[in-house]
Amino acid sequence: MIELDRVGANAEEISAYLDADLQTEIAHGIEVSRLAGKLARELKMDTAFCHDVEVAGMLHDIGKLRASTYLYGRDDDTLNVEKMRYVRLHAGLGYEVVRDQGYPDRVCEMILHHHENYDGTGYPDNLVGENIPLGARILRVCDVFAALTSDRPYRKAFDSNTAVELLIEEVRHFDMKIFLPFQSIVHEEIMERAINRDEEDKLVH
Numbered sequence: 362m363i364e365l366d367r368v369g370a371n372a373e374e375i376s377a378y379l380d381a382d383l384q385t386e387i388a389h390g391i392e393v394s395r396l397a398g399k400l401a402r403e404l405k406m407d408t409a410f411c412h413d414v415e416v417a418g419m420l421h422d423i424g425k426l427r428a429s430t431y432l433y434g435r436d437d438d439t440l441n442v443e444k445m446r447y448v449r450l451h452a453g454l455g456y457e458v459v460r461d462q463g464y465p466d467r468v469c470e471m472i473l474h475h476h477e478n479y480d481g482t483g484y485p486d487n488l489v490g491e492n493i494p495l496g497a498r499i500l501r502v503c504d505v506f507a508a509l510t511s512d513r514p515y516r517k518a519f520d521s522n523t524a525v526e527l528l529i530e531e532v533r534h535f536d537m538k539i540f541l542p543f544q545s546i547v548h549e550e551i552m553e554r555a556i557n558r559d560e561e562d563k564l565v566h
């Protein structure tokens with residue numbers, strides 16, 4: 362699967378690169394899966410759907426493993442457009458990976474469309490509104506939130522309130538039927554964390 366000739370790098374270099382990348386990706390997958398499952402239950406979806414969206418949440422960026430072998434070692438300054446093109450390929454590559462592994466069609470479709478925006482500005486197919494599979498609409502909001510609330514090489518994590526404000530600025534990308542319940546889940550979690558902190562403080566003092 363790793364195309365060494367194409368990227369002109371040795372196996373050790375690629376493996377170190379992928380290890381660092383993998384840790385971030387796996388942590389992100391776990392968080393998206395957790396949020397997506399919670400949101401699907403909030404939306405009163407059945408158990409099978411909740412399970413599928415959790416699986417898709419875990420694996421949604423699996424295509425980056427293939428895309429990153431194309432990107433390795435390239436010069437960022439000169440190849441931004443090309444790089445973007447490969448990054449955008451990860452949704453379709455991920456779809457192929459899970460389809461080839463025999464995952465249910467519904468899981469594969471969620472992964473294929475997890476970068477579609479509700480207003481039709483996403484990829485790979487510029488789907489609009491309800492044409493985007495429900496699971497993919499759920500993943501979209503959870504994915505962006507999870508990315509904003511985790512540390513990245515170029516910035517620290519945003520707190521949950523700031524992340525929600527940033528999501529609101531981009532709200533045309535999201536389905537409001539999904540976004541509003543998502544907001545209440547985030548607020549609940551903020552409250553829960555505050556209560557836990559209070560209890561910890563009481564124990565300390």
Ligand SMILES: [Fe+2]
Nearest residue numbers: 421422475476
């Ligand atoms: Fe993605």
